[in-house]
Amino acid sequence: MLRYVGINTNRRPKTPPSITGTIRISTSESEPKLQYHGGRRRLPILFALIFVMIAAVACVNDLTPEGGWSGPVVEDEKLFIGNRDGNLVRFDPETQNLDSSWRYPDGDGLGAMYSNTVVIGDKIYGVGYTCRGDKCDGEIFGLSLSDGSSIWGLHGLELKTKLVGSVAASGDTLFVGTTAIGDEDDGAEGYLYALDSSAGASRIEKYRVPLDGNAFSGVTIEGSTAYIATMAGSLYAIDISDSEFATPEARIKWTFEAEGAIAGPILVASGNLYFGDLASNAYKLGISTRLISSSRTEVNTGSGEWKFDAGAWVWAKPIIEDGTVYVSALDGSISAVDDSSGIAKWTTTIEGQIVSSPALFDRKRGNITERALAVPSGEKNVWVISVIDGRELGVFLTDEPVKSTPLVHNGNLYVHTLNGDLKWFSVDNTSQIGCVELKGGGRCD
Amino acid sequence: MEIFGILWLEVIMRPMINSLALLYQLLFSNFGLSIIVFTVLIRLAMIPLTVRQTRQMKKMQTIQPKLKAIQDKYKGKKGDARRQMSSETMGLYKDAGVSPVGCLGPMIIQMPIWIGFYRAILRTMPSTPEGMANLSDLFYSWNPAIAGVPFNSQFLGLSLVDLVSAAVLPWNYALPVLVGASMFLQQKMTTNPTSDPRQKQTNQMMLWMMPIMFGAFTWQFPAGLAVYILFSNAIGVVIQYYVGGKQPVELFGRSFLGTDASRAERAEQVAAEAAGSNAKTPPPSSEESDEDDQSTEILGKDSRRSNRNRARRTGRRTRRRRNKGS
Numbered sequence: 222m223l224r225y226v227g228i229n230t231n232r233r234p235k236t237p238p239s240i241t242g243t244i245r246i247s248t249s250e251s252e253p254k255l256q257y258h259g260g261r262r263r264l265p266i267l268f269a270l271i272f273v274m275i276a277a278v279a280c281v282n283d284l285t286p287e288g289g290w291s292g293p294v295v296e297d298e299k300l301f302i303g304n305r306d307g308n309l310v311r312f313d314p315e316t317q318n319l320d321s322s323w324r325y326p327d328g329d330g331l332g333a334m335y336s337n338t339v340v341i342g343d344k345i346y347g348v349g350y351t352c353r354g355d356k357c358d359g360e361i362f363g364l365s366l367s368d369g370s371s372i373w374g375l376h377g378l379e380l381k382t383k384l385v386g387s388v389a390a391s392g393d394t395l396f397v398g399t400t401a402i403g404d405e406d407d408g409a410e411g412y413l414y415a416l417d418s419s420a421g422a423s424r425i426e427k428y429r430v431p432l433d434g435n436a437f438s439g440v441t442i443e444g445s446t447a448y449i450a451t452m453a454g455s456l457y458a459i460d461i462s463d464s465e466f467a468t469p470e471a472r473i474k475w476t477f478e479a480e481g482a483i484a485g486p487i488l489v490a491s492g493n494l495y496f497g498d499l500a501s502n503a504y505k506l507g508i509s510t511r512l513i514s515s516s517r518t519e520v521n522t523g524s525g526e527w528k529f530d531a532g533a534w535v536w537a538k539p540i541i542e543d544g545t546v547y548v549s550a551l552d553g554s555i556s557a558v559d560d561s562s563g564i565a566k567w568t569t570t571i572e573g574q575i576v577s578s579p580a581l582f583d584r585k586r587g588n589i590t591e592r593a594l595a596v597p598s599g600e601k602n603v604w605v606i607s608v609i610d611g612r613e614l615g616v617f618l619t620d621e622p623v624k625s626t627p628l629v630h631n632g633n634l635y636v637h638t639l640n641g642d643l644k645w646f647s648v649d650n651t652s653q654i655g656c657v658e659l660k661g662g663g664r665c666d
Numbered sequence: 667m668e669i670f671g672i673l674w675l676e677v678i679m680r681p682m683i684n685s686l687a688l689l690y691q692l693l694f695s696n697f698g699l700s701i702i703v704f705t706v707l708i709r710l711a712m713i714p715l716t717v718r719q720t721r722q723m724k725k726m727q728t729i730q731p732k733l734k735a736i737q738d739k740y741k742g743k744k745g746d747a748r749r750q751m752s753s754e755t756m757g758l759y760k761d762a763g764v765s766p767v768g769c770l771g772p773m774i775i776q777m778p779i780w781i782g783f784y785r786a787i788l789r790t791m792p793s794t795p796e797g798m799a800n801l802s803d804l805f806y807s808w809n810p811a812i813a814g815v816p817f818n819s820q821f822l823g824l825s826l827v828d829l830v831s832a833a834v835l836p837w838n839y840a841l842p843v844l845v846g847a848s849m850f851l852q853q854k855m856t857t858n859p860t861s862d863p864r865q866k867q868t869n870q871m872m873l874w875m876m877p878i879m880f881g882a883f884t885w886q887f888p889a890g891l892a893v894y895i896l897f898s899n900a901i902g903v904v905i906q907y908y909v910g911g912k913q914p915v916e917l918f919g920r921s922f923l924g925t926d927a928s929r930a931e932r933a934e935q936v937a938a939e940a941a942g943s944n945a946k947t948p949p950p951s952s953e954e955s956d957e958d959d960q961s962t963e964i965l966g967k968d969s970r971r972s973n974r975n976r977a978r979r980t981g982r983r984t985r986r987r988r989n990k991g992s
Contacts, residue, residue, distance in 0.1 A: 286794040335795050352793070356832070385795055435816075437795060452816050481813050484798065499802075500813035534802045534812075551802040576799055599799075624796075 286352060286383070288333025289639045290577060292625035296340045296366060300628070303334030304659035305641040307349040309364070312643060314631065317655050319662035323369040326376065331360050336387035336439055336486075337626065344372060346395060346418075348384035359384035361397055363418055372420055380414070386439025386486060389447065391461055393419040394427060398436030398449045411436040413449050413459055430459055430469045434482070438496070443489045443508065446474060450483035450496060458511065475511050478518045479504065486538035486578075493525075495546055497535020502528050503548040503556075505563060527563025531556060538578045545608070547594060549575035555596060555606060569611035573600025573622065582629040584614060585649045595634055597623035603636055605651065617646045618653065675804075678778060682786035683804045687811035690790075695814070697791065698821025701890055702897050708779060709901040716902070717909050723856065725764045732758055787890040791819050791827045819890070826890035833889055841892045846881025848899035853877065855906045855915055 291303030293312070299320070300312040307330030311323040332351020339346045343366050350359035361384065362377035364370065371377055381403030388397045395418040400411050409431035416425050434453025441448045445462040456477040466472050481500025488495040494506045510524040520526040533552035540547045545566065546558045553575060556568040579594040584605060593614055594606040603617040617627075621638035628635045633654060634646045642665050644656045656665040685707075689700035709716075733755065740751035759765070792798045798816065805812045819826045824833055830841050853873050884892045907913075907923060915923050 287796055290795070333794075482816055484795070499815050534799075536799055551799060574799060574803070624799075 286333035286335075286350065288335055288349070289637070289641065290336070290624045291334040291347075292337050292577060292637055293628040293635045293643065294338050294340060294345075295628060295630050296345070300630070300635060300643075301338050301340075301345055302637050302643060302659055303338060303347060303349065304330065304637075305333075305639075306330030306660060307332040307334050307351065308660075309334075309338060309345070309347060309362070309369075310659055310662075311369070312657065312659075314633070314635075314645075317657070319657060319659070321662060325362060325364055325369050325371070331362075332358070335385045335437075339388055339390065340366065341390045343367065344418075346388045346390065348386075348388060348397060350382070350384045352383070356403075357381060357383050357400075359399070361388065361395070361416065363395070372418065373425075378416060378425060383435065385435075385437040386449075389440040389442045390418065391442050391445075391447075393417060393422075394461065396440040396442065396447050396449075396461065398432075398438060398440055400435040400437075407431070410434045410453065411451055413440065413447060413457070415461065428469045428472075430457070430472055432457060437484045439486045441487045441489050441494075446508075448487050448489065448494060450479075450487060452482040452484060454479045454482050454498060454500075456483060456487070456494070456496065456506070458508075475514075476517055477506060477511065481534075484534075485536040488538050488541065490541050495539040495541065497531060497537070497539065497548060497550070499534045499536075501531050501533050501535065501550070503531050503535050503539055503546070503558065504528050505546070505560070522563075525561065529556070529558050529563050529565070532568075536574075536576050540578050540581065542581055542592075542608070547579060547608075549579060549596065551575065551599075553598065553600075555579065555594065555611065557608065557611065567611040569606060569613070571596055571598050571604045571606075571613075573598035574624075575599065576624040577626040579606070580627045580629050580634070581608070582634065582648055595627045595629065597625065597627055597636070599624055599639075603627050603634065603646075615651045617644075617651050619644055674778075674782075678782035679786060679789070680804055680806070682782055683790050683801075684806050684809050684811075686786055686790050687805065687809060687814075687817070690817050691811040691814060695818055696821065697817050697819055697826055697890070698824070698893060701787065701821075701826070701893050704783075705894050705897045706901060708783065709898060709905065712779070713905060713909075716905055720856065720906070720909050722764060725762050729758055729762045729764065783894060784887075784891050787826070787894065788888060791817055791890070793827055821889075821893070824889045824893075826893065827888050829885075830887055830889050830892050831885045837889065838885075841889065841896070842881045842884040845884045845892055845895050845899070846877040848896055848903065849880050850874075850877040851915070851917075852899050852902045852906060854917070855903060855910060855913070 287305065288303070288307060289305045293300040293302045295301075298314065300314060301309060302312060303309050309325045311320040312318070313320055331349030334347065334349040336348065344363055345366055346361070346363045348359060348361050350357055352358075359380045359382045360377040361380070363372040365372060380399060382399040382401065384397065384399060386398050388395055390396065395416045397414050397416065398411060399414060401409065402412065411432040411434055413430040413432060413436065415427040415429065417427055432449070432451050432453075433455050434451030436449050436451050438450040442461070445460060447459045447461045448456065449459065450456045456479065458474040458476070460466070460472045460474055479496075479498040479500070480502055481498035483496055483498050485497055489508075492508050494508060494511075495504065497503045504520060505525070505527050506520065507524055507526055510521050510526060514521050514524075520528045529548060531548050531550040532554055533550035535548060535550050537549040539549075541560060544560045546560050548556045548558055550556075551574045552570070553573055554568055554570045555575065557566040558564065559566055575596060576599055577597055579596040582593060582595055584591045584593040591614070592608045594608060595617065596604045596606055598604060599622050601622055602619050603623055604613060605615040605617070606612070607614050617634055617636065619636055619638050621640045621642065623636055624639055625637040629648060632648055634648050636644050636646070637659070638644060641659050642656050643659050644665075645654050646652060647654055653666075657663070658665050682704075686697075686700055686704055689703050690697050693699040693703060736751060736754050736758065740747050743751075789797065789801060789804060792801055801815060802812075819828075822837075824837050830838060832838070833841065850873065853876055880895070884895065887895075907915075912923070
C-alpha cells in the first residue's frame, strides 16, 4: 500500500498530439461547387466527423490535474514554491533568481501541486500527484531545507491516490489526507495517514484512519488533535496522541456534518475551527463545544458557534484578524464577518474565483499605513481590498489567473500565477518589480 | 472566436450540466439514472432530425442509379459538359426533394450535442480540484442541486467517471461489446438495401467498421459516456424501427421484428435485388420504373409530388415529339 519510491520517470502524461489539417474548396468554374457522390464519398466524411469528434473530446482533458495552486512559502530568506509541473523550487529574493542547485525532483515533476509546502524545523514537506486516466500516483516528500535532498533516501513516499491538501506534522509524525487508495476496496473514500517521518524508521505507516470521502482539505493540528474534512461534508477531529487505540477508527473524537462538501483547508484559531463548504456556508465551531455537543449537524449558536451564508461555494481557507473573519467565495465575494456574532460587516466582490486565501498586509501611502487584503483572482490580478470597509484600494497587475495565496515578505508581494510564473510587486505602489519562470528559471519581466 | 465559446457555454454546456444535476437531484441522487433519462429526453428532442435524416437517406438511395447514369454519361468529359453534368445532378436532387448534404446535416447538428453531453458528464463529475472549482461557475444560481456536489458517480457497481477499461468485471468487457452491438444494430437498421455492388461494399464496411471503432474507443471512455452511447443507440434503434415503418431487421440470415406486410415487402425487395444483380445490364426503362415505384412508397408526399411532376414533364415531352412528328 505504502512504500518507498524508486526512480519514477515520465510522471507527466504526454500532451495529446494536436490535430491539424486543411480544407480545400474548389472555385474552379469548370467544376461544380458542390457534388455529392453518395455512399462512396460519405464513408470518409463520416470517419472524418467521428475523428473530429473524438479529437475534440480527447483534446480537452478534464482528468489530468493541473495544479498551480501552491503559493510561495518563506524560510531563511528563501522562497519555496511548487511549480505547475510539480517540482518544488527555491527562489532567492536577493539575487532574484531560482536556485538551480535546489530542485525536487531533479527531473520530471510530481504532476500537480495544490497546497503550500510546510516547513518544520530544518525540513520541508509537501505533496503532489498526477493521474493517467483514473490511475493516480501521489507522492509525499520531505526534504532537507539546506540541499533539497529527500529525507527518505532517493525520493518520497508514494501512494496511489490524489494528494491535494497540505500535510501537517506533530513531532516525527507526518499527517496527510488522501482520497481512496488505488484498487483497494474497503469502502473508505479517503484516509488520514500518520507516517513516521524519522529517517531511520523501519515502518513508515503508523496507522491510517478511514474517512467517508475524499480528503482535499489538508490536515490541521491543534494540540493532540488533527482536524481533517472530506468532500462528503464531514469534519473529523482525530486523536493523534501516542496512546494505544483498539482500532484506528477509535481515534475519532467527534465529527461534524456540514451542509455541503468541505474542499478547502481548516483554520484553527483561539480554540475555534473555521472552514467553508460547497453549500455556500462558512462555519465557526468551538473545539471545546464540540467535545460536549451531541448534535453532529447543528451549530451551537448559544456557545458562540455560527454558520454564515457566503452566497457561493467557499473553498479558500478563512483568515482571521482582530475579531474579524474574512470569508472568500468562488463567486469572487469577500465578506468580513464578525467573529463573535457571525454577522457580516461588509461584503465586496472582485472579478474571478477566489480559490486560495487572501494575504493580509500593511499598505503604505505616504505616511499613512492601511491594513489591506491581497485577494488572488482566478480571472487575473491580485486585488487590494481595505479591511475597514471592503473598498478596492488598488491592484497588483499579474495579467494571469492566480489561484495560490500571495506572500508578503520584506515589502514585496510574491505571487505564483497560474501560468507558472513567480511575479513580485512593491506593496507600496503595487508596481511589478520582477518575474521569473518557475519551470526553467528564465526571466519574464 | 470568443462568441463561439460563449454560445457553446450558454447554449449547450450550462443547460446540459444543470439538467443533469437537476435530474440527479430528482432521481434519488443516482447519476446513472440521470444520464439515462437525459439521453431519452435528448433523443426525443432530436426525433424530427432523425426522421428528416432517415427520409433524406432513403431519397438519396433511390436516386443513386440515376446519379450514376449522369456520371457515366459525362465520364471523361470536360468544360461545358461538366457544367451540364452539375446542372443535371442538381436538377435530379431538386426533383427528388433531396439536399446534397441533407443526410449529413442532421448528423452535423447532433455532433455538438454528443460532444456537449460528453463534456457535460465530465464537468458535472470532475475528478480534479480545478474541475470542481470551475463547476461552481457553470451552475445556475437557482439550481438546488448546487449544494449536492460532488455527485455520487456509482451506478450498478460502476464508477461513471472512471474509464471503462478500469471498470470492474464484467463491465469493462460488457460495455464496449454492448456499445458496439447496439451501434451495429442501429447501423443495420439505417442501411438501405442497394443493388450497386460498390455501394453494397461501402455499406458493409460502415456496418462493421463503425461499431468496431466505437467499441474500441469505448474502452477508453468514461463509463458515463459509454452508458450514454449505449442508451442513445438503444433508443435510436426503437426510434428507427418506428420511423422506418417497422421494417424487419435481418441478423445472421434471419428476420426479426417487423410486421407481416413489411416482411413481405422486404422479401419482394430481396427478390428484386437478386434479379437486379443477376441481370448485368438491366434495361434502363424498367429499372427506372422500378425505382420510381419503390421511391413513391418510401419517400412520402414530397417525393410523390416530384414524381408526378416528372411524369407530367415526360408526358409533355412525348406529346411535343408526337406533334413534331405529325
